[in-house]
Amino acid sequence: MRVEVLGCSGGIGRIGGQVLQTTSLRVDHDILIDAGTGVAGLTLAEMAAIDHVFITHSHVDHIAALPLMIDSVAEMRQAPMTIYAEAATLEILREHVFNWAIWPDFSEITVCKSMAIRFQPVAVGAPLYLGGRTITPLPAVHAVPAVGYCLDSGAGSLAFTGDTTANDALWPMLEHVDNLRHLIIETAFPDSEQALALRSKHLYPSLLAKELARFAGPADLAVHISHIKPGQAERIMREIAGHGTRFSPQMLQDGQIFEL
Ligand SMILES: [Zn+2]
Ligand SMILES: [Zn+2]
Missing domain, CATH: 3.60.15.10 (Ribonuclease Z/Hydroxyacylglutathione hydrolase-like)
Structure with a gap:
Protein backbone atom coordinates (compact mmCIF):
# COMPACT_ATOMS: atom_id res chain seq x y z
CA MET A 1 0.00 0.00 0.00
CA ALA A 123 -19.38 4.01 11.15
CA VAL A 124 -16.56 4.37 13.67
CA GLY A 125 -14.90 1.00 14.28
CA ALA A 126 -16.58 -0.75 11.34
CA PRO A 127 -13.84 -1.72 8.84
CA LEU A 128 -14.21 -1.70 5.05
CA TYR A 129 -12.17 -4.12 2.95
CA LEU A 130 -10.99 -2.92 -0.45
CA GLY A 131 -8.65 -5.19 -2.40
CA GLY A 132 -6.52 -6.33 0.54
CA ARG A 133 -6.59 -2.95 2.24
CA THR A 134 -8.62 -2.37 5.39
CA ILE A 135 -9.96 1.09 6.13
CA THR A 136 -11.45 1.65 9.58
CA PRO A 137 -13.12 4.92 10.62
CA LEU A 138 -11.65 6.32 13.85
CA PRO A 139 -13.41 8.58 16.35
CA ALA A 140 -12.77 12.33 16.11
CA VAL A 141 -13.96 15.29 18.19
CA HIS A 142 -14.51 18.36 16.04
CA ALA A 143 -16.93 21.23 15.47
CA VAL A 144 -19.01 19.09 13.07
CA PRO A 145 -19.50 15.30 12.84
CA ALA A 146 -16.04 13.90 12.01
CA VAL A 147 -13.94 10.75 11.84
CA GLY A 148 -10.35 9.80 11.16
CA TYR A 149 -9.27 6.70 9.26
CA CYS A 150 -6.87 3.84 9.94
CA LEU A 151 -5.36 2.36 6.76
CA ASP A 152 -4.03 -1.19 7.09
CA SER A 153 -2.13 -2.93 4.28
CA GLY A 154 -1.79 -6.14 6.29
CA ALA A 155 1.94 -5.44 6.72
CA GLY A 156 1.49 -2.10 8.46
CA SER A 157 -1.02 0.58 9.42
CA LEU A 158 -1.18 4.34 9.12
CA ALA A 159 -3.67 6.22 11.31
CA PHE A 160 -4.91 9.63 10.21
CA THR A 161 -6.80 11.64 12.85
CA GLY A 162 -8.53 14.09 10.52
CA ASP A 163 -9.48 17.27 12.36
CA THR A 164 -9.86 16.68 16.08
CA THR A 165 -9.28 18.18 19.49
CA ALA A 166 -8.64 16.06 22.64
CA ASN A 167 -9.97 12.65 21.73
CA ASP A 168 -10.65 10.20 24.60
CA ALA A 169 -11.92 7.39 22.38
CA LEU A 170 -9.04 7.45 19.87
CA TRP A 171 -6.15 6.23 21.99
CA PRO A 172 -7.62 2.96 23.29
CA MET A 173 -8.65 2.14 19.71
CA LEU A 174 -5.17 2.80 18.34
CA GLU A 175 -3.61 0.67 21.08
CA HIS A 176 -5.40 -2.29 19.48
CA VAL A 177 -3.71 -1.68 16.10
CA ASP A 178 -0.79 -4.07 16.51
CA ASN A 179 1.01 -3.08 13.27
CA LEU A 180 0.76 0.71 13.66
CA ARG A 181 3.73 2.40 11.93
CA HIS A 182 2.59 5.98 11.27
CA LEU A 183 0.29 8.47 12.96
CA ILE A 184 -0.73 11.62 11.12
CA ILE A 185 -2.23 13.99 13.68
CA GLU A 186 -3.32 17.57 13.31
CA THR A 187 -1.98 20.58 15.20
CA ALA A 188 -3.78 23.50 13.61
CA PHE A 189 -2.82 26.35 15.93
CA PRO A 190 0.12 27.58 18.03
CA ASP A 191 -0.22 27.67 21.84
CA SER A 192 -0.98 31.40 21.76
CA GLU A 193 -4.21 30.65 19.87
CA GLN A 194 -5.42 28.09 22.41
CA ALA A 195 -8.81 29.79 22.85
CA LEU A 196 -9.49 29.70 19.12
CA ALA A 197 -8.27 26.11 18.89
CA LEU A 198 -10.60 25.01 21.69
CA ARG A 199 -13.53 26.87 20.18
CA SER A 200 -12.98 25.38 16.72
CA LYS A 201 -12.09 21.97 18.23
CA HIS A 202 -8.54 21.59 16.98
CA LEU A 203 -5.25 20.75 18.70
CA TYR A 204 -2.41 23.10 19.70
CA PRO A 205 1.09 22.02 20.78
CA SER A 206 0.58 21.73 24.55
CA LEU A 207 -2.68 19.82 24.07
CA LEU A 208 -1.01 17.59 21.46
CA ALA A 209 1.70 16.75 24.01
CA LYS A 210 -0.97 15.84 26.59
CA GLU A 211 -2.77 13.68 24.06
CA LEU A 212 0.39 11.84 22.98
CA ALA A 213 1.27 11.26 26.65
CA ARG A 214 -1.96 9.24 26.99
CA PHE A 215 -0.94 6.90 24.18
CA ALA A 216 0.86 3.69 25.07
CA GLY A 217 1.72 3.00 21.41
CA PRO A 218 5.12 1.79 20.16
CA ALA A 219 8.02 4.18 20.90
CA ASP A 220 9.24 3.84 17.29
CA LEU A 221 5.90 5.09 15.96
CA ALA A 222 6.48 7.82 13.35
CA VAL A 223 4.30 10.82 14.27
CA HIS A 224 3.59 13.39 11.55
CA ILE A 225 1.98 16.78 12.16
CA SER A 226 -0.61 18.04 9.67
CA HIS A 227 -3.12 20.87 9.21
CA ILE A 228 -0.71 23.60 10.33
CA LYS A 229 -1.97 27.13 9.83
CA PRO A 230 -0.18 28.78 6.88
CA GLY A 231 2.82 30.80 8.04
CA GLN A 232 2.90 29.15 11.50
CA ALA A 233 4.85 25.98 10.66
CA GLU A 234 8.16 26.91 12.28
CA ARG A 235 6.52 28.24 15.41
CA ILE A 236 4.17 25.27 15.87
CA MET A 237 6.93 22.70 15.29
CA ARG A 238 9.23 24.57 17.71
CA GLU A 239 6.50 24.59 20.37
CA ILE A 240 5.83 20.87 19.84
CA ALA A 241 9.55 20.09 20.27
CA GLY A 242 9.63 22.29 23.38
CA HIS A 243 6.86 20.33 25.10
CA GLY A 244 8.75 17.08 24.55
CA THR A 245 7.00 13.77 23.92
CA ARG A 246 7.98 10.12 23.89
CA PHE A 247 7.77 10.41 20.09
CA SER A 248 9.62 12.90 17.88
CA PRO A 249 6.86 14.45 15.77
CA GLN A 250 7.91 15.68 12.34
CA MET A 251 5.99 18.02 10.07
CA LEU A 252 4.08 16.21 7.34
CA GLN A 253 5.06 17.39 3.85
CA ASP A 254 3.08 17.67 0.62
CA GLY A 255 4.33 14.97 -1.71
CA GLN A 256 5.52 12.72 1.15
CA ILE A 257 5.03 9.03 0.40
CA PHE A 258 4.57 6.13 2.83
CA GLU A 259 5.01 2.51 1.77
CA LEU A 260 3.25 0.03 4.01
ZN1 LIG B 1 -9.60 21.09 8.36
ZN1 LIG C 1 -12.49 20.88 10.17
Whole structure:
Protein backbone atom coordinates (compact mmCIF):
# COMPACT_ATOMS: atom_id res chain seq x y z
CA MET A 1 0.00 0.00 0.00
CA ARG A 2 1.33 3.40 -1.01
CA VAL A 3 0.03 6.54 0.69
CA GLU A 4 0.86 9.86 -0.97
CA VAL A 5 0.24 13.23 0.69
CA LEU A 6 -1.46 15.43 -1.90
CA GLY A 7 -2.09 18.21 0.60
CA CYS A 8 -1.70 18.62 4.37
CA SER A 9 -1.83 22.35 5.12
CA GLY A 10 -4.50 24.15 7.12
CA GLY A 11 -4.87 26.64 4.26
CA ILE A 12 -3.74 27.70 0.82
CA GLY A 13 -1.17 30.12 -0.58
CA ARG A 14 2.40 30.19 -1.82
CA ILE A 15 5.22 30.51 0.72
CA GLY A 16 8.57 30.88 -1.03
CA GLY A 17 8.64 28.19 -3.68
CA GLN A 18 6.05 26.04 -1.93
CA VAL A 19 2.35 26.06 -2.85
CA LEU A 20 0.29 25.07 0.19
CA GLN A 21 -2.62 22.71 -0.43
CA THR A 22 -5.35 21.48 1.91
CA THR A 23 -5.93 17.93 3.10
CA SER A 24 -5.94 14.94 0.80
CA LEU A 25 -4.14 11.59 0.88
CA ARG A 26 -4.05 9.22 -2.09
CA VAL A 27 -3.91 5.51 -1.26
CA ASP A 28 -2.52 3.50 -4.18
CA HIS A 29 -4.13 4.71 -7.43
CA ASP A 30 -7.80 4.31 -6.50
CA ILE A 31 -8.56 5.74 -3.02
CA LEU A 32 -8.60 9.27 -1.64
CA ILE A 33 -8.83 10.18 2.02
CA ASP A 34 -10.38 13.66 1.94
CA ALA A 35 -10.48 15.77 -1.19
CA GLY A 36 -9.02 19.17 -0.32
CA THR A 37 -7.25 21.39 -2.82
CA GLY A 38 -4.29 18.98 -3.03
CA VAL A 39 -6.36 16.86 -5.44
CA ALA A 40 -5.99 19.54 -8.13
CA GLY A 41 -2.41 18.43 -8.77
CA LEU A 42 -3.54 15.05 -10.11
CA THR A 43 -3.86 14.45 -13.85
CA LEU A 44 -7.30 13.81 -15.33
CA ALA A 45 -6.38 10.14 -15.74
CA GLU A 46 -5.28 9.94 -12.10
CA MET A 47 -8.55 11.52 -10.94
CA ALA A 48 -10.59 9.23 -13.19
CA ALA A 49 -8.88 6.22 -11.54
CA ILE A 50 -10.23 7.18 -8.10
CA ASP A 51 -13.02 4.73 -7.22
CA HIS A 52 -13.34 5.46 -3.49
CA VAL A 53 -13.28 8.80 -1.63
CA PHE A 54 -13.35 8.68 2.18
CA ILE A 55 -14.32 12.02 3.72
CA THR A 56 -13.44 12.80 7.34
CA HIS A 57 -15.90 15.70 7.68
CA SER A 58 -17.70 18.36 5.73
CA HIS A 59 -15.41 21.38 6.22
CA VAL A 60 -14.42 22.95 2.93
CA ASP A 61 -10.66 22.43 3.34
CA HIS A 62 -11.39 18.66 3.18
CA ILE A 63 -13.90 18.65 0.31
CA ALA A 64 -12.98 21.68 -1.83
CA ALA A 65 -11.90 19.62 -4.84
CA LEU A 66 -14.57 16.91 -4.55
CA PRO A 67 -17.37 18.52 -6.60
CA LEU A 68 -14.93 19.73 -9.26
CA MET A 69 -13.12 16.38 -9.52
CA ILE A 70 -16.39 14.51 -9.99
CA ASP A 71 -17.46 16.85 -12.77
CA SER A 72 -14.04 16.80 -14.45
CA VAL A 73 -13.84 13.01 -14.83
CA ALA A 74 -17.43 11.66 -14.70
CA GLU A 75 -17.50 10.96 -18.44
CA MET A 76 -14.15 9.15 -18.32
CA ARG A 77 -15.47 6.59 -15.83
CA GLN A 78 -17.53 3.42 -16.26
CA ALA A 79 -18.87 3.08 -12.70
CA PRO A 80 -19.90 5.45 -9.92
CA MET A 81 -17.25 6.98 -7.69
CA THR A 82 -18.19 6.02 -4.11
CA ILE A 83 -18.15 8.77 -1.49
CA TYR A 84 -17.82 7.36 2.04
CA ALA A 85 -18.49 9.36 5.21
CA GLU A 86 -20.56 9.18 8.36
CA ALA A 87 -24.29 9.43 7.61
CA ALA A 88 -24.43 12.86 9.27
CA THR A 89 -21.62 14.12 7.01
CA LEU A 90 -23.24 12.70 3.87
CA GLU A 91 -26.44 14.49 4.84
CA ILE A 92 -24.53 17.80 5.13
CA LEU A 93 -22.86 17.23 1.74
CA ARG A 94 -26.21 16.48 0.08
CA GLU A 95 -27.98 19.42 1.70
CA HIS A 96 -25.29 22.06 1.35
CA VAL A 97 -23.07 21.07 -1.62
CA PHE A 98 -24.73 18.60 -4.00
CA ASN A 99 -28.04 20.47 -3.82
CA TRP A 100 -28.27 21.84 -7.41
CA ALA A 101 -27.62 25.36 -6.02
CA ILE A 102 -23.94 25.06 -5.08
CA TRP A 103 -23.32 22.08 -7.40
CA PRO A 104 -25.43 19.46 -9.20
CA ASP A 105 -26.39 16.30 -7.31
CA PHE A 106 -24.17 13.90 -9.21
CA SER A 107 -25.79 10.95 -7.42
CA GLU A 108 -28.83 11.71 -9.61
CA ILE A 109 -26.92 12.24 -12.86
CA THR A 110 -26.40 9.28 -15.16
CA VAL A 111 -23.10 9.30 -17.01
CA CYS A 112 -22.03 6.36 -19.22
CA LYS A 113 -25.02 4.24 -18.02
CA SER A 114 -24.39 4.68 -14.28
CA MET A 115 -24.71 7.43 -11.71
CA ALA A 116 -21.59 9.60 -11.46
CA ILE A 117 -21.32 9.09 -7.69
CA ARG A 118 -22.92 7.10 -4.93
CA PHE A 119 -22.89 7.78 -1.20
CA GLN A 120 -22.03 5.09 1.34
CA PRO A 121 -22.24 5.69 5.09
CA VAL A 122 -19.46 4.46 7.37
CA ALA A 123 -19.38 4.01 11.15
CA VAL A 124 -16.56 4.37 13.67
CA GLY A 125 -14.90 1.00 14.28
CA ALA A 126 -16.58 -0.75 11.34
CA PRO A 127 -13.84 -1.72 8.84
CA LEU A 128 -14.21 -1.70 5.05
CA TYR A 129 -12.17 -4.12 2.95
CA LEU A 130 -10.99 -2.92 -0.45
CA GLY A 131 -8.65 -5.19 -2.40
CA GLY A 132 -6.52 -6.33 0.54
CA ARG A 133 -6.59 -2.95 2.24
CA THR A 134 -8.62 -2.37 5.39
CA ILE A 135 -9.96 1.09 6.13
CA THR A 136 -11.45 1.65 9.58
CA PRO A 137 -13.12 4.92 10.62
CA LEU A 138 -11.65 6.32 13.85
CA PRO A 139 -13.41 8.58 16.35
CA ALA A 140 -12.77 12.33 16.11
CA VAL A 141 -13.96 15.29 18.19
CA HIS A 142 -14.51 18.36 16.04
CA ALA A 143 -16.93 21.23 15.47
CA VAL A 144 -19.01 19.09 13.07
CA PRO A 145 -19.50 15.30 12.84
CA ALA A 146 -16.04 13.90 12.01
CA VAL A 147 -13.94 10.75 11.84
CA GLY A 148 -10.35 9.80 11.16
CA TYR A 149 -9.27 6.70 9.26
CA CYS A 150 -6.87 3.84 9.94
CA LEU A 151 -5.36 2.36 6.76
CA ASP A 152 -4.03 -1.19 7.09
CA SER A 153 -2.13 -2.93 4.28
CA GLY A 154 -1.79 -6.14 6.29
CA ALA A 155 1.94 -5.44 6.72
CA GLY A 156 1.49 -2.10 8.46
CA SER A 157 -1.02 0.58 9.42
CA LEU A 158 -1.18 4.34 9.12
CA ALA A 159 -3.67 6.22 11.31
CA PHE A 160 -4.91 9.63 10.21
CA THR A 161 -6.80 11.64 12.85
CA GLY A 162 -8.53 14.09 10.52
CA ASP A 163 -9.48 17.27 12.36
CA THR A 164 -9.86 16.68 16.08
CA THR A 165 -9.28 18.18 19.49
CA ALA A 166 -8.64 16.06 22.64
CA ASN A 167 -9.97 12.65 21.73
CA ASP A 168 -10.65 10.20 24.60
CA ALA A 169 -11.92 7.39 22.38
CA LEU A 170 -9.04 7.45 19.87
CA TRP A 171 -6.15 6.23 21.99
CA PRO A 172 -7.62 2.96 23.29
CA MET A 173 -8.65 2.14 19.71
CA LEU A 174 -5.17 2.80 18.34
CA GLU A 175 -3.61 0.67 21.08
CA HIS A 176 -5.40 -2.29 19.48
CA VAL A 177 -3.71 -1.68 16.10
CA ASP A 178 -0.79 -4.07 16.51
CA ASN A 179 1.01 -3.08 13.27
CA LEU A 180 0.76 0.71 13.66
CA ARG A 181 3.73 2.40 11.93
CA HIS A 182 2.59 5.98 11.27
CA LEU A 183 0.29 8.47 12.96
CA ILE A 184 -0.73 11.62 11.12
CA ILE A 185 -2.23 13.99 13.68
CA GLU A 186 -3.32 17.57 13.31
CA THR A 187 -1.98 20.58 15.20
CA ALA A 188 -3.78 23.50 13.61
CA PHE A 189 -2.82 26.35 15.93
CA PRO A 190 0.12 27.58 18.03
CA ASP A 191 -0.22 27.67 21.84
CA SER A 192 -0.98 31.40 21.76
CA GLU A 193 -4.21 30.65 19.87
CA GLN A 194 -5.42 28.09 22.41
CA ALA A 195 -8.81 29.79 22.85
CA LEU A 196 -9.49 29.70 19.12
CA ALA A 197 -8.27 26.11 18.89
CA LEU A 198 -10.60 25.01 21.69
CA ARG A 199 -13.53 26.87 20.18
CA SER A 200 -12.98 25.38 16.72
CA LYS A 201 -12.09 21.97 18.23
CA HIS A 202 -8.54 21.59 16.98
CA LEU A 203 -5.25 20.75 18.70
CA TYR A 204 -2.41 23.10 19.70
CA PRO A 205 1.09 22.02 20.78
CA SER A 206 0.58 21.73 24.55
CA LEU A 207 -2.68 19.82 24.07
CA LEU A 208 -1.01 17.59 21.46
CA ALA A 209 1.70 16.75 24.01
CA LYS A 210 -0.97 15.84 26.59
CA GLU A 211 -2.77 13.68 24.06
CA LEU A 212 0.39 11.84 22.98
CA ALA A 213 1.27 11.26 26.65
CA ARG A 214 -1.96 9.24 26.99
CA PHE A 215 -0.94 6.90 24.18
CA ALA A 216 0.86 3.69 25.07
CA GLY A 217 1.72 3.00 21.41
CA PRO A 218 5.12 1.79 20.16
CA ALA A 219 8.02 4.18 20.90
CA ASP A 220 9.24 3.84 17.29
CA LEU A 221 5.90 5.09 15.96
CA ALA A 222 6.48 7.82 13.35
CA VAL A 223 4.30 10.82 14.27
CA HIS A 224 3.59 13.39 11.55
CA ILE A 225 1.98 16.78 12.16
CA SER A 226 -0.61 18.04 9.67
CA HIS A 227 -3.12 20.87 9.21
CA ILE A 228 -0.71 23.60 10.33
CA LYS A 229 -1.97 27.13 9.83
CA PRO A 230 -0.18 28.78 6.88
CA GLY A 231 2.82 30.80 8.04
CA GLN A 232 2.90 29.15 11.50
CA ALA A 233 4.85 25.98 10.66
CA GLU A 234 8.16 26.91 12.28
CA ARG A 235 6.52 28.24 15.41
CA ILE A 236 4.17 25.27 15.87
CA MET A 237 6.93 22.70 15.29
CA ARG A 238 9.23 24.57 17.71
CA GLU A 239 6.50 24.59 20.37
CA ILE A 240 5.83 20.87 19.84
CA ALA A 241 9.55 20.09 20.27
CA GLY A 242 9.63 22.29 23.38
CA HIS A 243 6.86 20.33 25.10
CA GLY A 244 8.75 17.08 24.55
CA THR A 245 7.00 13.77 23.92
CA ARG A 246 7.98 10.12 23.89
CA PHE A 247 7.77 10.41 20.09
CA SER A 248 9.62 12.90 17.88
CA PRO A 249 6.86 14.45 15.77
CA GLN A 250 7.91 15.68 12.34
CA MET A 251 5.99 18.02 10.07
CA LEU A 252 4.08 16.21 7.34
CA GLN A 253 5.06 17.39 3.85
CA ASP A 254 3.08 17.67 0.62
CA GLY A 255 4.33 14.97 -1.71
CA GLN A 256 5.52 12.72 1.15
CA ILE A 257 5.03 9.03 0.40
CA PHE A 258 4.57 6.13 2.83
CA GLU A 259 5.01 2.51 1.77
CA LEU A 260 3.25 0.03 4.01
ZN1 LIG B 1 -12.49 20.88 10.17
ZN1 LIG C 1 -9.60 21.09 8.36
